[in-house]
Each structure stands twice: as structure tokens, then as C-alpha cells.
Amino acid sequence: xxxxxxxxxxxxxxxxxxxxxxxxxxxxxxxxxxxxxxxxxxxxxxxxxxxxxxxxxxxxxxxxxxxxxxxxxxxxxxxxxx
Amino acid sequence: xxxxxxxxxxxxxxxxxxxxxxxxxxxxxxxxxxxxxxxxxxxxxxxxxxxxxxxxxxxxxxxxxxxxxxxxxxxxxxxxxxxxxxxxxxxxxxxxxxxxxxxxxxxxxxxxxxxxxxxxxxxxxxxxxxxxxxxxxxxxxxxxxxxxxxxxxxxxxxxxxxxxxxxxxxxxxxxxxxxxxxxxxxxxxxxxxxxxxxxxxxxxxxxxxxxxxxxxxxxxxxxxxxxxxxxxxxxxxxxxxxxxxxxxxxxxxxxxxxxxxxxxxxxxxxxxxxxxxxxxxxxxxxxxxxxxxxxxxxxxxxxxxxxxxxxxxxxxxxxxxxxxxxxxxxxxxxxxxxxxxxxxxxxxxxxxxxxxxxxxxxxxxxxxxxxxxxxxxxxxxxxxxxxxxxxxxxxxxxxxxxxxxxxxxxxxxxxxxxxxxxxxxxxxxxxxxxxxxxxxxxxxxxxxxxxxxxxxxxxxxxxxxxxxxxxxxxxxxxx
Numbered sequence: 001x002x003x004x005x006x007x008x009x010x011x012x013x014x015x016x017x018x019x020x021x022x023x024x025x026x027x028x029x030x031x032x033x034x035x036x037x038x039x040x041x042x043x044x045x046x047x048x049x050x051x052x053x054x055x056x057x058x059x060x061x062x063x064x065x066x067x068x069x070x071x072x073x074x075x076x077x078x079x080x081x082x
Numbered sequence: 083x084x085x086x087x088x089x090x091x092x093x094x095x096x097x098x099x100x101x102x103x104x105x106x107x108x109x110x111x112x113x114x115x116x117x118x119x120x121x122x123x124x125x126x127x128x129x130x131x132x133x134x135x136x137x138x139x140x141x142x143x144x145x146x147x148x149x150x151x152x153x154x155x156x157x158x159x160x161x162x163x164x165x166x167x168x169x170x171x172x173x174x175x176x177x178x179x180x181x182x183x184x185x186x187x188x189x190x191x192x193x194x195x196x197x198x199x200x201x202x203x204x205x206x207x208x209x210x211x212x213x214x215x216x217x218x219x220x221x222x223x224x225x226x227x228x229x230x231x232x233x234x235x236x237x238x239x240x241x242x243x244x245x246x247x248x249x250x251x252x253x254x255x256x257x258x259x260x261x262x263x264x265x266x267x268x269x270x271x272x273x274x275x276x277x278x279x280x281x282x283x284x285x286x287x288x289x290x291x292x293x294x295x296x297x298x299x300x301x302x303x304x305x306x307x308x309x310x311x312x313x314x315x316x317x318x319x320x321x322x323x324x325x326x327x328x329x330x331x332x333x334x335x336x337x338x339x340x341x342x343x344x345x346x347x348x349x350x351x352x353x354x355x356x357x358x359x360x361x362x363x364x365x366x367x368x369x370x371x372x373x374x375x376x377x378x379x380x381x382x383x384x385x386x387x388x389x390x391x392x393x394x395x396x397x398x399x400x401x402x403x404x405x406x407x408x409x410x411x412x413x414x415x416x417x418x419x420x421x422x423x424x425x426x427x428x429x430x431x432x433x434x435x436x437x438x439x440x441x442x443x444x445x446x447x448x449x450x451x452x453x454x455x456x457x458x459x460x461x462x463x464x465x466x467x468x469x470x471x472x473x474x475x476x477x478x479x480x481x482x483x484x485x486x487x488x489x490x491x492x493x494x495x496x497x498x499x500x501x502x503x504x505x506x507x508x509x510x511x512x513x514x515x516x517x518x519x520x521x522x523x524x525x526x527x528x529x530x531x532x533x534x535x536x537x538x539x540x541x542x543x544x545x546x547x548x549x550x551x552x553x554x555x556x557x558x559x560x561x
Binding site: 003004005006007008009012013014018020021023024025026027030031046048062063065066067068069070071072073074075076077078079080 | 083084085086087088089090091094105107108109111112113114115116117118119121122123125152273274277278281307313314315318
């Protein structure tokens with residue numbers, strides 16, 4: 001799909017779990033081929049131990065995005081060749 | 083560094099108003115629910131095709147009932163199981179629209195089983211997404227038509243038994259046997275491979291509609307961790323181990339490439355054509371409101387009763403239409419058995435200056451009885467000082483009540499002298515209006531041509547009205 005292009009300051013590729021939207025179902029944790037997503041020890045305001053990026057290992061494959069049932073909970077950032 | 087972002091598709095609303103408060107971005111779905119994944123795939127496809135503004139999404143009854151809170155498309159939520167029927171109407175009117183019927187297994191395979199089969203069989207140019215989670219999720223996990231043999235639900239606590247509840251229905255297989263559907267596939271939402279397969283199926287099903295190819299049906303095996311009492315990852319495994327062996331994932335039918343595209347022609351009707359179709363071409367301008375007539379009009383709670391075929395119902399229609407022409411509020415409700423002739427029939431008619439609440443007249447102030455059983459049935463219901471008009475040709479007894487006004491008139495005899503027994507009802511209306519003077523009886527002349535289907539009988543019916551008036555003038559003169 002035509003994806004939005006933005007300027008970022010972190011290392012690419014990467015992913016982000018929008019913690020306050022995560023319901024802790026764990027499907028991204030299960031399906032990430034790189035096993036680079038984990039559960040947080042913290043509860044979010046919905047009362048779930050949300051998923052979070054371990055900080056390294058993401059290949060930008062997008063599998064977590066498609067396995068996540070919550071429309072806005074996961075963002076995947078891929079490198080754009082300049 | 084520049085990054086491309088894979089994120090919430092634009093065909094979703096920015097905010098989801100369903101839950102309010104601080105939860106304006108989450109769905110109402112349980113953790114791990116397949117609906118969210120399928121929603122995402124559909125929204126992404128609509129955004130990529132730039133079709134969201136042309137899409138009408140129909141939400142069912144079930145967990146996905148609130149889909150209209152999420153999709154930034156046209157949305158309609160419909161009665162249980164009726165989405166394909168509503169989709170049919172929508173698509174036929176808005177054939178440039180992309181009409182999506184989104185349904186669960188209770189909705190589609192149980193209560194809406196026939197709607198989906200008929201829509202598929204007609205080959206409606208719509209896209210149906212069928213979310214099969216083998217359970218009634220929203221109502222708390224009852225057995226659905228697709229519940230597996232042995233599967234425990236709240237209504238099959240020892241597991242579904244075929245000898246008692248039958249076998250799970252395979253909807254895709256059934257629909258694929260029909261001639262008309264162009265694309266039928268079953269997919270699942272259990273891992274990236276199946277989700278990706280579903281993504282392609284969703285796109286193809288929508289593309290078929292965009293190209294007017296016809297009916298596409300995608301069944302999606304979807305986890306219900308709450309209903310199945312499992313963790314989300316376990317429920318995906320459960321689909322793989324238990325559902326897929328019974329509900330195999332495959333393309334059951336695909337004639338998309340050879341299907342002849344629909345061609346639509348825009349057909350509009352002018353006002354005069356519509357009036358003509360309705361038989362209202364003679365209808366004149368709306369009459370000017372006569373305020374003093376309206377304000378002095380005594381509300382008529384009428385019950386007209388007799389045998390079917392005596393014109394009981396049409397007498398009510400003519401009376402109501404006549405009063406409507408005079409700007410009164412009116413209602414008409416028929417009540418009859420399955421017989422076209424010979425059964426009993428009655429109708430409630432209310433004519434009033436005031437707005438009408440219930441259209442039923444349980445205590446009429448005007449009772450017209452065309453036969454004896456009707457007098458027996460309704461005599462006691464008439465209010466004190468009410469009026470009873472008795473067809474004395476047929477009714478073989480007198481009215482017992484002493485506190486009501488009674489007119490005896492041989493309606494059937496008078497009508498039969500005119501040559502048509504069925505005109506007794508118009509004799510009666512003439513008599514009724516002449517006796518009560520609530521309206522000029524000549525106003526019926528304008529209404530009869532509108533209400534009467536057989537135009538050759540108009541003159542005769544007008545004559546029948548005059549005969550009723552004449553009888554009242556001779557036998558019940560008002561000094």
C-alpha cells in the first residue's frame with residue numbers, strides 16, 4: 001500500500017507498539033519471526049501488560065502489523081532508499 | 083532518516099467513538115479477536131483501491147455490529163441475518179457503490195441462511211465476508227450452525243452431538259454449488275501465511291465487484307479466544323488443529339476471469355410516471371385546509387366488519403382516503419383470515435383532527451356490521467352513544483344495546499337491485515355520511531375512482547352511495 005513517508009531519528013527498520021492501544025493478546029509476540037517483541041512488565045490504562053519492541057532485531061517484515069487485531073496498535077517503519 | 087510507515091489504514095476513522103472517554107482509538111473487540119485483523123485487511127484494501135468513499139459496509143448483528151464505528155465508509159447496520167437482502171437493494175440502487183456484507187456465522191448461517199443463499203443464487207454483484215468462529219460470540223458462546231462436533235459451548239455443555247444437533251454447516255461448499263457466484267474461498271486468520279492469503283482474497287473479492295463481475299464470498303475462520311476460553315495464540319492453534327480439518331482452506335469456485343460483467347442502466351422515473359404506475363394520475367392538487375371543519379370534526383373510531391368479499395376492507399380504504407383528502411389524520415388497519423372469500427374480515431379506521439396513536443379501534447364509536455357474527459363479536463365493544471349500522475339484509479337479529487344509536491339498512495338488497503352485491507359497502511358509506519353529516523357524502527365521488535381497481539364500476543359505486551343517502555333521507559329523516 002502507498003505508505004506515508006516520515007523523517008525519523010531512530011534506527012531502521014523498526015517497529016512500535018502504541019502501548020495504550022495494546023490489549024496484550026500476544027499474537028505479535030508469537031508471530032514475530034525475529035522474536036524481537038516482548039511483553040512489558042507494566043500495565044497500560046486498559047489493564048493489559050502490553051507488548052513492546054525489544055529495541056533490536058526488527059527486519060520491517062510487517063508480520064506483526066498484520067497479525068495484530070487492533071487497527072492502530074502497531075506501526076512498522078521501513079527504510080526508504082534515498 | 084526517511085522511513086515508510088505501515089500503520090492504521092486511512093479507511094478507518096481516526097477516532098472510534100464507540101467507547102468514549104480515553105479509549106477513542108481502540109475497538110470493542112476482545113484481545114486476539116479475528117474481527118480486528120479482517121477489519122484491517124478490508125480497510126487497507128479500500129484505502130489502496132481508493133474506494134472508501136464509494137463503499138457501503140453493512141454491519142450485522144453479532145460482535146461486528148459496531149463496524150460502523152470503525153470504517154470511514156457509508157455504513158448501515160441491519161436486522162439479524164438480513165445483510166444480503168439489504169445489500170441487494172443497495173447495490174441495485176447504488177450500482178456505483180461498493181457494497182460489502184460483513185457477517186458472522188450465527189448471522190449468516192443460522193437466521194440469515196436463506197438470505198445469503200438467495201442473494202448468492204441471484205448472483206448479486208456484492209462482496210460478502212463471512213467470519214466463522216464456530217460460536218455465537220456476542221451473546222456469550224452458544225452453539226452456532228458451524229460449531230464443531232464435540233465442541234463445548236454454553237448450549238452444548240457436553241459437546242455438540244450430531245444425533246441431537248446435526249453437523250456443522252459448510253457454507254462455502256454450499257454456496258460454491260450454485261451457478262451464479264463467481265468467487266468462493268475459505269481462508270483463516272491463524273498466522274502470517276493465512277492472513278496474507280486472506281488479504282489477497284479480500285482484495286480479489288472487492289476487485290470483482292469493482293469490475294462488476296458478480297457475487298464473491300469469502301469465509302474466514304477466525305479465532306474467538308473469549309468464547310473458546312483459550313489464549314489468543316492457543317485459539318489460532320485450535321483453528322489449525324480442529325477447524326481446518328473440517329473446514330478446509332481452499333478456493334471452491336473462481337470464474338472471475340470468464341464472468342460476464344454486469345451492465346447497469348440508469349433508469350429514472352418522472353413524477354407523472356410514478357403517479358401513473360400508482361394509478362393516481364387523476365389525483366388533483368391537495369385541498370385547501372378548512373380550519374373550522376378540522377377543529378369541529380368529531381373523531382371517528384370506526385370498526386367495519388363482515389364476511390370477506392363484502393367490501394369491508396375497501397369501505398375502510400375509501401373512507402380513510404376520503405378523509406385524508408380533507409386534510410384529516412387517518413389510519414386503516416385490516417384484520418382478516420387466510421380466505422379471500424367467506425372468512426370473517428374487519429378493519430379499524432380512525433379519522434381525526436388530532437394525530438393518531440394506536441390505529442386499532444378496540445372501542446369504536448362507529449360500528450358497521452355486514453353480517454350477524456360481526457354484530458355478535460363487536461356489539462359490546464361500542465362506546466355509549468355510539469352508532470351501529472346494521473346490514474339488515476343479512477343480520478337476523480336486532481341490536482341488544484339500548485344506549486347506542488342504531489340504523490338498520492338493507493345494504494345487500496339495495497346493492498343487488500343496482501346489479502352488484504359487492505357495492506353494499508358504498509351504499510353503507512353514503513348512508514353513514516348522510517346520517518352523521520360529518521362530511522358531505524359527495525366527497526366520496528372524488529375518492530372512489532382512486533380507491534377502486536375496476537374502473538368500469540366507478541359509476542355504479544357512485545350510484546350506490548346515492549342510494550344509501552336516499553334510504554337515510556326516507557327512513558331516518560332529521561328534522
